[in-house]
Amino acid sequence: MDCFKVTILGCGSAKPTLRHSPTAQIVNFRGNLFMVDCGEGVQIGLARNRVPFGRIGHILLSHLHGDHCLGLVGFISTLGLGQRTGEIVIHAQEDAERIFQPLFDYFCPNLSMKVTFQSFDPQQSEVIYEDDSLLIKTIPLHHRVPTAGFLFQEKPRDRHLLIEKCEELGIPFAYFRGIKKGNDWTHPQTGEVFANEVLTSEATPSKSYAFCSDTMYAESIVPIIKGCDLLYHEATYGDADKVKAYQRGHSTSVEAATIARKAEVGRLVIGHYSSQIMMSEQEESLLSEAQAVFPNTMLGKEQMVIDV
């Protein structure tokens, strides 16, 4: 019921390697599956993690570099083969429809489900999805092409009812929902007002997850992701390649960790490793550089499942 987890299907960069696949993740929020980026080979990642393809209702594309979206046509095509029905919504910047719709028309004609594009402006933080319990906002990033990250924000949860107190006062059930939302309660006969704090205890804090790839070091994202429980931030290079990172619109692991520290996040996962990083020792070195700045950092890895 309260499941909120992230599955990393790919955390490599532009060139697929035997170590890492291009970027793709699944965010499972209480059973609703959101795909974040859709690099080539995404279907293999889904199969490895036994993710039920058909339950993915939304695909969020951070930007239109091939390593973040070239798995899309094959994935939609496979959904079609599986006779998936209903609707699938692709959230992306406006070019996406112009680029992908002709491919769906050609490669996946007669789809059994409806595919809709919903465009966002990657230059500003906007809400792109909302339901009773979840909000997804874009995070403007700084890369070579228009790019946005995504903040998955659980809405504030209900306060916990102090059930014994409520029964003692003889509060009818019908008021419970309102009290959990924060209402006070007035006794109908005596007119006495019971403050909400007397009837409830603090709500379980709501959780949030921020996905930030691809981006150069950008402090402008700090206020948006402030205090989130989990941050995935790209760390294409090690500290020695700081200049290269800047020139290519990417970050080093130290920069990712600096953002995590400034935003006071709970945990940091890094990924989007350069294909030049070919050994686990090199990844360990990215990790230790980051941990020196923000200790609660871990290396992203394919098939990793993280509870937010």
Next chain:
Amino acid sequence: MDCFKVTILGCGSAKPTLRHSPTAQIVNFRGNLFMVDCGEGVQIGLARNRVPFGRIGHILLSHLHGDHCLGLVGFISTLGLGQRTGEIVIHAQEDAERIFQPLFDYFCPNLSMKVTFQSFDPQQSEVIYEDDSLLIKTIPLHHRVPTAGFLFQEKPRDRHLLIEKCEELGIPFAYFRGIKKGNDWTHPQTGEVFANEVLTSEATPSKSYAFCSDTMYAESIVPIIKGCDLLYHEATYGDADKVKAYQRGHSTSVEAATIARKAEVGRLVIGHYSSQIMMSEQEESLLSEAQAVFPNTMLGKEQMVIDV
């Protein structure tokens, strides 16, 4: 020098599985690499087989179903990252340029090499590539969309010089090339004519490889592939699914074997297994059904390298 081998990078069908990747092969003819089909994930296959990406000069696409060509944009993009120069030629039916050129323009701008499309008519057998020692012809196939297979035909080799005989007759070196090609030799003083058969022995037979995927059972291909040394023929289904195969424009393994027998080929490799074939026992059953008709059959498998 005389290398002629086929590397199977993918021999699955439309839906990628953990067992098989979508269709892609590399034909290495004396060091020149030809890619045959280019399904999603092809770069991983190339990396696993340590195929030098940069030496692939031609990409042949049998047809434009996604599982045979959706790896193309990522592959071209990676070649661009590697600063590959020169030219790469994509041989395909005419829709390919209209579909893929806009994707190259968007996802791989400023490529360091030239990418050229060369279209063929999949309805007739035509020569699409020729050099001093190799000829590639299309093989019209029968599938749901215009589809062609490819016949790689080594040109007739030179006859072997009987060097002792030539020396005994005092034939100057300058004539050797002509004699190897089949010329007789006339003694300049005596006018005596020495027939080529006296001066040479039979050439090593030239080899050929036929790639036939996707297709329903079609005897029309038999005269084109007659006597080839190696045939890759799709076998999407087992004999029990003969009707389904026909309806979907595919073949059973028995049908593949029947084509191999009628065409008197050397060896048959089957592939393009349905994603319903999920266990090695099921593949073994495809194999034994085929071997009952054409004993020299083998199961295609990723990373398999076959000497033609």
